[in-house]
Amino acid sequence: MEVVPIGGYEEVGRNMTWVRDGDDSIIIDMGIRLDRVLIHEDTDISKLSQEELVRRGIIPDDTVIKEKVKAIILSHGHLDHLGAVTLLASKYNAPVVGTPYTLELVKRELRHTRPKKKLDLQVLNEGESLYVSENMEVEFIRVTHSIPQSSLVAVHTDNGTLVYANDFKLDDHPVIGAKPNYKRLKKLGRSGVKGLIVETTRINNEGRTPSESIAKRLIEDSLTKTDNRKGLVVTTFSSHISRIKSITRMASVINRTPVLLGRSMEKYVSIAEELGIIELPDDAHLYGDRKAIKKILGRIVNDGKEKYLLVVTGHQGEPDALLSKIAGKKLPYRVNKGDQVIFSADVIPNPINVANRYAMETKLKMQGARLFKGNHVSGHAAKEDHRDLIKLLQPEMIIPCHGDLRMLASYAELAEDEGYALNRDLFLVRNGQIVRL
Numbered sequence: 001m002e003v004v005p006i007g008g009y010e011e012v013g014r015n016m017t018w019v020r021d022g023d024d025s026i027i028i029d030m031g032i033r034l035d036r037v038l039i040h041e042d043t044d045i046s047k048l049s050q051e052e053l054v055r056r057g058i059i060p061d062d063t064v065i066k067e068k069v070k071a072i073i074l075s076h077g078h079l080d081h082l083g084a085v086t087l088l089a090s091k092y093n094a095p096v097v098g099t100p101y102t103l104e105l106v107k108r109e110l111r112h113t114r115p116k117k118k119l120d121l122q123v124l125n126e127g128e129s130l131y132v133s134e135n136m137e138v139e140f141i142r143v144t145h146s147i148p149q150s151s152l153v154a155v156h157t158d159n160g161t162l163v164y165a166n167d168f169k170l171d172d173h174p175v176i177g178a179k180p181n182y183k184r185l186k187k188l189g190r191s192g193v194k195g196l197i198v199e200t201t202r203i204n205n206e207g208r209t210p211s212e213s214i215a216k217r218l219i220e221d222s223l224t225k226t227d228n229r230k231g232l233v234v235t236t237f238s239s240h241i242s243r244i245k246s247i248t249r250m251a252s253v254i255n256r257t258p259v260l261l262g263r264s265m266e267k268y269v270s271i272a273e274e275l276g277i278i279e280l281p282d283d284a285h286l287y288g289d290r291k292a293i294k295k296i297l298g299r300i301v302n303d304g305k306e307k308y309l310l311v312v313t314g315h316q317g318e319p320d321a322l323l324s325k326i327a328g329k330k331l332p333y334r335v336n337k338g339d340q341v342i343f344s345a346d347v348i349p350n351p352i353n354v355a356n357r358y359a360m361e362t363k364l365k366m367q368g369a370r371l372f373k374g375n376h377v378s379g380h381a382a383k384e385d386h387r388d389l390i391k392l393l394q395p396e397m398i399i400p401c402h403g404d405l406r407m408l409a410s411y412a413e414l415a416e417d418e419g420y421a422l423n424r425d426l427f428l429v430r431n432g433q434i435v436r437l
């Protein structure tokens with residue numbers, strides 16, 4: 001069996017891995033790198049050629065894949081794992097496999113981008129397996145993360161089992177869905193795991209990542225203490241449906257009407273509603289369309305801001321997102337002295353986000369807003385969660401991914417603690433290099 005890293009092994013983003021076993025091969029994930037989209041103002045990626053997108057480091061360079069693949073497997077719905085599907089998948093003529101939530105997101109992307117060939121989308125639920133060829137079986141193992149229906153992917157072949165853990169956290173008290181399927185992971189560990197490909201985004205956080213139920217408590221605490229005479233805006237990840245559930249549930253407790261706004265907010269939340277993953281309160285509003293957003297914001301201002309709980313995009317200060325526009329006085333909703341802005345997201349630490357967030361926060365403060373930060377827990381495993389996964393699976397070999405070299409090296413230190421040795425059964429690889437298991 002061979003693992004060929006295509007993208008995500010030198011960076012955070014554009015995840016893509018090619019797994020080969022004899023004549024059978026599959027691709028796992030097809031992501032984009034968003035910070036590379038943002039550095040060029042007004043980049044419309046649908047107008048750039050594939051070569052240009054690769055050159056800019058936005059999508060993975062998949063030119064090494066010359067043979068037919070049996071399937072394209074999507075581990076979960078984040079853009080750094082599926083954002084390149086509409087650009088790259090059609091040339092492979094292979095089914096695109098994912099959980100229902102993930103595939104609905106692909107369908108939405110397809111509304112805007114027309115690939116050369118129609119994609120064959122195949123649902124695989126958590127806990128289910130699928131033979132992509134006679135000798136290759138793909139299994140989705142339930143795991144927790146910050147978007148619904150995320151899975152660890154196990155690839156079973158005659159030459160052993162490979163586990164792909166990119167992304168995950170080990171949350172025993174999730175707000176939506178069940179905890180990770182430890183029983184299955186243990187069983188796999190006992191029967192023998194040949195290799196583990198594992199994310200490293202939070203490897204430098206000591207200890208374990210707190211449960212999402214802790215974030216729920218933070219939100220409850222923050223919202224019950226808010227001033228009910230003033231405006232209230234919460235911003236969070238629009239794909240973080242658990243978090244949105246915790247926020248919107250509080251609306252009736254504090255006697256406010258929840259209003260969810262933003263193009264991506266509308267996308268992720270409406271799909272979750274359609275699939276029964278979240279049930280919004282009856283009085284909730286959800287708008288993604290620019291005109292509709294302007295209209296409802298006008299209504300809110302006339303009616304009294306204190307009656308509403310706004311949930312908006314823009315937690316990273318992205319110039320096009322709702323909160324930046326509010327801060328920039330580009331919308332009918334203005335921030336006045338004493339209005340409250342709650343951040344339920346940390347800054348994803350790249351210089352662009354840091355600068356954008358700084359600019360937005362300064363504007364909000366100058367208009368008299370009270371800012372409440374830190375109502376957040378990560379969706380990624382921390383160091384001791386990673387150690388737990390190694391102990392559960394006891395893989396023969398480990399390949400860390402989804403990070404720059406420093407993050408991969410931090411993981412390597414942990415793995416060496418656990419008895420692995422660099423270049424013996426632990427490999428730090430660059431995009432395009434091949435690892436034989």
Ligand SMILES: [Zn+2]
Nearest residue numbers: 076078145167
């Ligand atoms: Zn993710």
